[in-house]
Amino acid sequence: MTKIAFIAPYPELAILAREVCGEKYSDVAIFYGLLENGLICAQKALSEGFQVIISRGGTANLIRNHIGIPVVEVRVTGYDILRTFSEFIGTNKTIGVVGYRNVVEGCRSVSQMLGIPLREMLTLNNERPDWEVMRAYLQAQLERTPVDVVVGDALVVSKLLLEVREVRLIMSGAEAVCEAIEEAQRIIKVQDKEKKSAEQLRTILSFIHDGVIAIDNTGKITVINPSAESIFKLKNTQVIGKNIKQVIPNTKMLDVLKHGKAEIEQLQNTPSGMVVTNRVPIEINGEIMGVVATFKEAGRIQQTEQKIRTKLYSQGLYAKYSFENIMAWDPEMRRIIERAKRYARTDGTVLIEAESGCGKELFAQSIHQASSRCRGPFVAINCSALPTQLLESELFGYVEGAFTGARKEGKPGLIELAHGGTLFLDEIGDMELTLQARLLRVLEERQVMRLGADKWLPVDIRIVAATNAPLKQRVLRGQFRMDLFHRLNVLNLSIPPLRHRREDIIPLAEYFLAEFANKYGQRPIELTAAAKDILLRYSWPGNVRELRNIMERISLVYEEAQDVSAILRDFLGNSDYCNNSDYSTLELAKTGMLAVTPERFLLPQSIRDMKRQLAISTLAACGGNKSKAAKQLGITRATLDRLLRQQE
Known part of the structure; x- marks a missing residue:
């Protein structure tokens, strides 16, 4: 594509340009036009998409002042003047020069170098002089002080029509034409590069979700992208070039322009609501040349968080169960479920107290699913399953270098991951006191700090905690913080053990038998009287968990026509737990809710039997974990082993 228009103000230059261009400069179109005619040619070239114009002398000046694209001038070089003056060496002819200042000054230098007498007759500064006045003035000059030869450029000589014996034009040579074309080509390369960069920037600004506004060092708006137009309810065409304070009265960009310090993650009110803005100075060679600001809508931040939460779902941080999965026939249990549903409609902290196997996490997940946070993550952790240091790093996360073995990129804690959802802390009664203090800060301030960090992060979470031992007893023993207990015990849910829900035992057993029959491809087993x-x-x-496990065992070992009661007696008949009232007494004694006295046990060696029974029940409640059972009883593991051996 032809991009350069060469407008020659005299025919000889047009001919020379065609000779120079040939096949070497195929992107140059050549026109002939002097002054106004040259301007007409330039206007036509502009409309046809030419990027640069080349011309000479006054015609070049005229075009430059009326056309908004670059104009390269074919300069009058010292070689051009020397070539014109060389034929007058040794002739003793008097030479008069007329033209624009650059021509007159060039002729003066060459004449002095060659020793040729020169008379400066007329020097022009105005691009559009009154030619008739100039002609009369010059003619009077010639009559007073005649010269042999008048030398000048094509424009002046052609306009003045001088009555002299000899006129010589200062012609541009091939080297000047080549230089002008190559300069025009360099300009086009720069233009194309700038155009490409500008288009890339325009595309970026148009498609990024953040609003962007830039101002220059006077405070005038130079850039505003579509997102910023939407946020501030503005139009690009109406605000470009205006002072930022006129357009956005509450802006702080002028403050940054003044002090030169970036302002990051600042809140700003806009017609679209609250946004997060960053304001950064534009510094060039140590001088503040402007400011650029970005604006992120709160709605887009929430959308981003929603995408993160969706990713958390893919990682398993979600609730699988709802209240529909909780089956109950016992009236008291039904009332507890209804209470839990009411709790779900609030955002208060819930403390679930129940023995192991009663379905504490099932209730926690159901509360989450029925709450306004159901679309957020459900994050659960068992506080007794991890050592204190590991539990702390899992809960609070850490930054790079927080401790030996920490990930290079750091790691968010479960509290952070639960943002916008529910954090379930199971067996919270086993949490160490030092960790309880950190958790209290989360509950009170809704802020979390990673291990090794120095910055608090706000979190929006609901906490549901669960314990299999009364926290009040742990508070009295100094094992649990009283302030944390009161923070957790806002909404209390106490789930009765299965032995206190006799109406639930048979329906649940039949349900589990049907479930496992379907799982293993069997016919449902019927329970005899x-x-x-x-x-x-x-x-x-072991409550419902134990009942379910027993029903699965029956499903796996049952054979056609076999007596189910015989299987149950084989599993449970010799157990010390078949006397429901005795177990209840022992369980109450273990939790400190009932004083244990020898009179309560009428068996021989009642104290020894009581200890043994208490050890057995505690071990069962702890899921067979002897270390945990010993800790709960306040004895050593060796003592626990001795008590258990007494039953053999």
Whole structure:
């Protein structure tokens, strides 16, 4: 594509330009036009998409002042003047020069170098002089002081029509034409590069979600992208070039322009609501030349958080169960479920107290699913399953270098991951006191700090905590902070053990048998009256979890026509838990809710039996974990082993 228009003000220059261009400069179109005619040619070239114009002398000046694209001038070089003056060496002819200042000054230098007498007759500064006045003035000059030869450029000579014997034009040579074309080509390369960069910037600004506004060092708006137009309810065409304070009265960009310090993550009110803005100075060679600001809408931040939460769902941080999964026939249990549903409609902290196996996490997940946070993550952790240091790093996360073995990029804690959702802290009663203090800060301030960090992060979470031992007792023993207990015990949910819900035992057993029959491709097993009696007399120290496990065992070992009650007696008949009332007494004694006295046990060696029974029940409640059972009883593991061996 032809991009350069060469407008020659005299025919000889047009001919020379065609000779020079040939095949070497195929992107140059050549026109002939002097002054106004040259301007007409330039206007036509502009409309046809030419990027640069080349011309000479006064015509070049005229075009430059009326056309908004670059104009390269074919300069009058010392070689051009020397070539014109060389033929007058040794002739003793008097030479008069007329033209614009650059021509006159060039002729003066060459004449002095060659020793040729020169008379400066007329020097022009105005691009559009009154030619008739100039002609009369010059003619009077010639009559007073005649010269042999008048030398000048094509424009002046052609306009003045001098009555002299000899006129010589200062012609541009091939080297001047080549130089002008190459300069025009360099300009086009720069233009194309700038155009490409500008288009890239325009595309970026148009498609990024953040609003962007830039001002120059006078405070005038130079850039505003579509997102910023939307945020501030503005139009690009109406604000470009205006002072930022006129357009956005509450802006702080002028402050940054003044002090030169960036302002990051600042809140600003806009017609679209609250946004987060960053304001950064534009510094060039140590001088503040402007400011650029970005604006992120709160709605887009929430959308980003929603995408993060969606990713958390893919990582398993979600609730699987709802209240529909909780089956209850016992009236008291039904009332507890209704209370939990009411709790779900609030955002208060919930403390669930129940023995192991009663479904504390099932209730926690159901509360989350029925709450306004159901679209957020559900993050659960068992506080007794991890050592204190590991639990702390899992809960609070850490930054790079926080401790030996920490990930290079750091790691967000479960509290952070629960942002916008629910954090379930199971077995919270086993949490160490030092960690309890950090958790209290989260509950009170809704802020979390990673290990090794120095910055608090705000979090929006609901906490549901659970314990299998009364926290009040742990508070009295100095094992749990009283202030944390009161923070957790806002909404209390106490789930009764299965032995106190006799109406639930048989329906649950039949449900589990049907579930496992379907799982293993069997016909459902029917419970006989004798089997039901055994189930109802059993104390179920492992509660619903134990009942489910027993039903699965029955499903796996049952054979056609086999007596289910016989299987149950084999599993449960010799157990010390078949006396429901005895177990209840022991369990109350273990939790400190009932004083244990020898009179309560009428068996021989009642103290020894009581200790043994308490050890067995505690071990069952702890899921068979001897270390945990010993800790809960306040004895050593060796003592626990001795008590357990007494039953053999």
